[in-house]
Amino acid sequence: LISSTTPSPTATVRLSPSQNMLPYFLKDVRFKELRRxxxxxxxxxxxxYGEENxxxxxxxxxxxxxxxxxxxxxxxxxxxxxxxxxxMIKQDDIIxxxxxxxxxxxxxxxxxxxxxxHLLDPTTEIDYIHQYLExxxxxxxxxxxxxxxxxxxxxxxxxxxxxxxxxxxxGIIKHWATLFPFDFIEKEMKEQLTNFLGVxxxxxxxxxxxxxxxxxxxxxxxxxxxxxxxxTYPMPKGIQExxxxxxxxxxxxxxxxxxxxxxxxxxxxxxxxxxxxxxxxPNPELKTPQINQVTKAFNRLSYWVATEIxxxxxxxxxxxVVKRMIQIANKxxxxxxxxxxxxxxxxxxxxxxxxxxxxxKEVPKKYMTIFEDLTTFISxxxxxxxxxxxxxxxxxxxxxxLGVYLRDLTFIEDGNKEFVEDDSMLNFYKLKMxxxxxxxxxxxxxxxxxxxxVPAIQSYFDKIMILKDQALHKYSQLCEQPVTGGAQNxxxxxxxxxxxxxxxxxxxxxxxxxxxxxxxxx
Numbered sequence: 239l240i241s242s243t244t245p246s247p248t249a250t251v252r253l254s255p256s257q258n259m260l261p262y263f264l265k266d267v268r269f270k271e272l273r274r275x276x277x278x279x280x281x282x283x284x285x286x287y288g289e290e291n292x293x294x295x296x297x298x299x300x301x302x303x304x305x306x307x308x309x310x311x312x313x314x315x316x317x318x319x320x321x322x323x324x325x326m327i328k329q330d331d332i333i334x335x336x337x338x339x340x341x342x343x344x345x346x347x348x349x350x351x352x353x354x355x356h357l358l359d360p361t362t363e364i365d366y367i368h369q370y371l372e373x374x375x376x377x378x379x380x381x382x383x384x385x386x387x388x389x390x391x392x393x394x395x396x397x398x399x400x401x402x403x404x405x406x407x408x409g410i411i412k413h414w415a416t417l418f419p420f421d422f423i424e425k426e427m428k429e430q431l432t433n434f435l436g437v438x439x440x441x442x443x444x445x446x447x448x449x450x451x452x453x454x455x456x457x458x459x460x461x462x463x464x465x466x467x468x469x470t471y472p473m474p475k476g477i478q479e480x481x482x483x484x485x486x487x488x489x490x491x492x493x494x495x496x497x498x499x500x501x502x503x504x505x506x507x508x509x510x511x512x513x514x515x516x517x518x519x520p521n522p523e524l525k526t527p528q529i530n531q532v533t534k535a536f537n538r539l540s541y542w543v544a545t546e547i548x549x550x551x552x553x554x555x556x557x558x559v560v561k562r563m564i565q566i567a568n569k570x571x572x573x574x575x576x577x578x579x580x581x582x583x584x585x586x587x588x589x590x591x592x593x594x595x596x597x598x599k600e601v602p603k604k605y606m607t608i609f610e611d612l613t614t615f616i617s618x619x620x621x622x623x624x625x626x627x628x629x630x631x632x633x634x635x636x637x638x639x640l641g642v643y644l645r646d647l648t649f650i651e652d653g654n655k656e657f658v659e660d661d662s663m664l665n666f667y668k669l670k671m672x673x674x675x676x677x678x679x680x681x682x683x684x685x686x687x688x689x690x691x692v693p694a695i696q697s698y699f700d701k702i703m704i705l706k707d708q709a710l711h712k713y714s715q716l717c718e719q720p721v722t723g724g725a726q727n728x729x730x731x732x733x734x735x736x737x738x739x740x741x742x743x744x745x746x747x748x749x750x751x752x753x754x755x756x757x758x759x760x
Contacts, residue, residue, distance in 0.1 A: 331352040
């Protein structure tokens with residue numbers, strides 16, 4: 239079966255722990271393509287000409303298992319326990335998970351020293367290295383890891399394997415500094431990296447093959463896709479830029495500028511603000527300033543939506559403004575700017591807007607259908623099932639809703655112990671789950687939108703006026719007087735569609751997102 243050379247649909251061979259055994263065991267197989275499988279930390283995946291999927295597991299030079307797998311099963315992914323009953327195997331200061339159905343080993347827990355030693359093991363795959371470095375802020379200070387790597391690179395006594403060890407350390411540091419440059423912005427880490435490049439490996443191919451010293455956080459975004467920039471819509475003739483009103487702007491251009499500004503805020507969130515729920519601790523403006531800025535911007539735009547509607551003096555214009563808001567939200571959705579969609583829909587579901595029965599009655603059915611579809615899209619039902627499905631299919635650039643990531647990190651932190659085995663070993667399974675969330679965040683931080691900035695529109699949103707709940711309700715009543723006997727408030731049904739709050743916002747909170755029940759956890 240393994241040696242079959244009959245052309246047929248692509249088959250998958252999964253190998254562990256090292257691809258070096260490939261020529262020996264599969265020398266007669268004709269290859270179609272060689273690729274790495276990112277989902278499986280301890281595996282390599284090959285596309286072959288074979289009749290069915292073939293799963294092969296190695297330990298050392300012994301074949302543990304060679305079997306036919308008819309279809310790819312997501313339960314076989316390391317770290318996914320659905321449908322799996324892993325066996326825990328303890329060796330010295332490390333615990334492995336052995337998945338009985340696939341005979342695959344993965345690190346479950348270990349001491350800090352053992353985790354670092356496993357990093358340098360030649361059989362350790364790149365995904366473990368990625369997870370270990372990505373979650374360094376959760377388990378070991380990056381400066382401590384870096385110093386230990388330098389000590390191993392330049393030992394007091396040389397060994398036969400020193401060359402191989404040094405090559406591996408260079409690869410690890412290159413991977414680290416390229417994908418997680420935020421770790422090297424601090425003065426101490428930057429100096430350590432400079433010394434390593436300039437003293438330990440001076441004027442060598444290894445040094446040139448490493449990386450350019452990250453000068454700023456923006457280094458993360460050098461490798462970004464640049465789609466064609468669409469033509470901007472011109473400003474209305476005869477209107478001064480500093481005197482423009484909301485309806486003077488083209489809705490598509492407003493959506494573009496909101497996308498540019500809000501995605502810029504999202505891209506600037508450093509990894510150290512996501513550590514151990516710092517955004518929920520006292521003084522978030524000091525500990526997590528960027529997350530705090532994104533949170534405030536969310537509430538600000540949501541309340542601006544409501545303010546703009548109730549400030550519109552005439553009934554006909556008010557209907558136009560509601561339609562315009564739905565248009566902008568729909569445009570943002572088409573560009574994967576899901577955060578702005580959340581903001582606008584949250585603003586439209588504020589009680590001061592939902593009570594405007596006459597206004598909503600005049601909104602055309604076409605717009606109401608879009609509004610209802612977007613409401614269903616942002617619903618928190620099923621753990622934001624619809625939103626997560628769309629995000630999983632979205633290709634960068636995209637601007638995700640940060641609140642869901644913070645929610646996931648909160649559940650992972652609260653629902654999993656940091657240490658196991660009488661607090662002697664770090665729970666690396668927990669770190670792998672955190673790494674998965676961080677990887678998704680970084681994925682959408684890397685690629686920018688290629689829209690042309692329009693200063694007039696961006697300046698307009700810098701100066702917008704926001705009303706609080708009491709003032710909004712007052713102006714809403716001026717727009718439409720309460721119906722005798724009391725009109726049924728749409729908010730009750732609306733929030734039922736959107737779902738339960740992410741966090742613990744108090745009942746008297748003035749947060750738009752809290753009132754719409756899609757708040758950040760604060």
